Amino acid sequence: MLQFNTMAIAIAAQAAWRKSIRPTLFQDVVLLPLLGILGVLLLWWFVAAFVSELLPTPLEALLANLDYITHPFYRRGPGDLGIGWLLLASLRRVFLGFLLGSLVAIPVGFLIGMSRKALLAINPLIQIFRPVSPVAWLPIALAIFNLANPSAIFVIFITSLWPTIINTALGVSSVSQDYLDVARVLEMSRWRQITKIILPASLPYIFTGLRISLGIAWLVIVAVEMLTGGIGIGFFVWDEWSRLNLNSVFLAILVIGSTGLVLDYLLGRLQVLVTHRSPSST
């Protein structure tokens, strides 16, 4: 959904650029989004000025964060790193966990989609584990690994499993009979049917699963880092709260949100590149 919105805005912006900014497009692309942002800033300012003693006003927050914004990659001693480094540390955990999770989830999804026996064996596990907040796995991970970093990656691994498994299985089991008929008439072996027909046909579903997984993984990493500590954008949020420095918390929220948006956009671009079909057409 976010992806769709950004695409729409990007397309509209391009069109506006070409057609020398027609009034309606100007309103759609600039005026109305600005109005929304302004409304939130106003609400923030109101709460900061009249309700909470701790909250900074938007202007105070901006001034206090200028150092962070202008120097995202500073190193001023152990543990005192720019917000860019913190972000990279969190991204690294998410990518590792997401990659490992996808490497397991896609084959398992294939198995479930193609074999009724595998479905019957694995489906109950998925149904039980899927509603569990991935953070609940953290104590188990800590017990196994005894280290914060591998445990965080393990939790992201678990997070990335379920949506990808479910969507891959759905994609594999709903490959059009027309394509399978083509494969049968061409006398393809089972293995070639999988690699040449079923895999490419279910790629849009697999990507849907991957995008949901990555989105949730990015949500979960913040919570996991708050618990495990160490270097990362999630612990940064908690640490700054402990110091009652809410200026940085506002900055962190903006950075986390924008990063999530960019991640989803990039995966969407990858999907177009790999499947040769736009995400909306499937």
Next chain:
Amino acid sequence: MPISLQEAITVKSNLHYATGDRPSRSGSEEFLAIENLTKTYKAGDGSKSTILDGINLTIRENQFVAVIGHSGCGKSTLLKIVAGLEKASSGSVRLQGKEIRKPGADRMMVFQQYSLLPWLTVRENIRLAVDEVLVHLSPAEKKQLVNEHLAMVNLTAAANKYPDELSGGMKQRVGIARAIAIRPILLLMDEPFGALDALTRGKLQRQVLDIWESQRQAVMMVTHDVDEALYMADQIVLMTNGPAARIGEILEVPFAHPRNIQEIRELPQYYELRNHALSFLDRHFSQDD
């Protein structure tokens, strides 16, 4: 009834098929032989419904046969059984004396809904079929073969487009090129022009007929269009209505190839055959309800 029609309608001579006698075995006469074929489906409550009942049909080498009937009469099911995509409940289908049990590239199909793979370009769609079937060819020979067939259906300019970017007529040309490129001995076409607009349909019929007239082979085409059948086929198989559809009549189309649609439309035989086929279909339509 004029003599020409008597000659054209060979129901009498084909009647022994319909009565269930085994057709005589005689070489090329029996390129494809369908004998006493029935197809029944079991419903969930255990009751059986018969789709095809006692079908007997032979197709000669190089013969273009059109199977025509109302929708739901099982003509597509018949084609799918010949393709091996569905199994007959009883009876036999033999191609060059060999029983058909599973799908095979020797009976390549042109699908009504094109069935192109949307993640492959036009060229890659044809290449995939060539790669799967003609494994003995070198990559250069395969490339040459794909190019030839792209040119044959006038799609060289669109070779690197994806199916989503093509019109219905272009998609079906890819489907036809894909089918012909792997050199099947029997070409099956399931309402190949059914989803196209009238103008595109006419053009594509001409193209397919041109290709067939230059390299003849056995073709079995399912259609619901009498004009299409008369224009393209040597023999028209009229199916009665389902359930339990049978072959009602077999018409020989006496026009010599290469055919010209304007010329054959001026022949009196054309209208006699057309009226005969249409009244057959009308009769079987009113019987049903």
